[in-house]
Amino acid sequence: MSIRKVPTHQTYAELQQAYDHFNNALFDGGLPNCLITLQREKRSMGYFSSQRFVDAQGTYTDEIAMNPAYFAVVPLIETMQTLVHEMCHLWQFHFGKPGRGRYHNEEWASKMEAIGLMPSSTGQPGGARTGQLMADYAIEDGKFVKACADLLTQSFCLTWYDRFSHADAPRSAAERLDISVGGGAPPYIALPALTQALASSATSTSNGAQGDESLPVKPTGNSNRWKYVCPCGTSVWGKPKLKIICGSCESPFTSPDAARLSTNSESA
Incomplete structure (x- = not known):
């Protein structure tokens, strides 16, 4: 049971x-x-x-x-x-x-x-x-x-996440310590199921699903910019389809905006 x-x-x-x-x-x-x-x-x-x-x-x-x-x-x-x-x-x-x-x-x-x-x-x-x-x-x-x-180390986690709140969070110097403490990447990157759920949330909203319109996926006035995040938690904004590498962990940045576009094109 x-x-x-x-x-x-x-x-x-x-x-x-x-x-x-x-x-x-x-x-x-x-x-x-x-x-x-x-x-x-x-x-x-x-x-x-x-x-x-x-x-x-x-x-x-x-x-x-x-x-x-x-x-x-x-x-x-x-x-x-x-x-x-x-x-x-x-x-x-x-x-x-x-x-x-x-x-x-x-x-x-x-x-x-x-x-x-x-x-x-x-x-x-x-x-x-x-x-x-x-x-x-x-x-x-x-x-x-x-x-x-x-x-x-006690296997602590937050189980539930808001799908429609892909907000641009204020960043702090704590991100330099993420890897040493654990849970270094934001959950929407570290958890595959959550990554897919967030990537598809914009499509669901546009198809009539009820979302929170007061929390846009992109900041107002920056629709021509994508957010890029590396595994160590560092995030930057830039032009679409950039290929950039983090100077701290030397890993490539990924973009949830690119993931959303990919999801939309596959479902078209």
């Missing part, structure tokens, strides 16, 4: 497993539980909202929202990086003094660095350490990288 898959149970159990793992590894198990949700906030991989939910007994809990639009198109380490970034906001709300509004202050920046994530306004070395809109990158040999490697 086959076990029935329950996507809701699988998805939220996996996110809770990651939360518990990083809570123990990076915060000494001191963070309270929160409600993890999936939200498609444009141009945001996640956010933290304090005391966002309340139960029938009047007990409050915080929210950490993760954007599923990016799960398929960034390496797993970057999705985990987003989760830990928001966990650091949760830590500051309960044990520190958050900045006003969305401001990421020095206390938050110091905690981020202590757990192995370097705050950066650009997501790259040299960016501002504090500010309104902040990204980060993983510190080589830092606590986060080691904790992420431990999680991935």
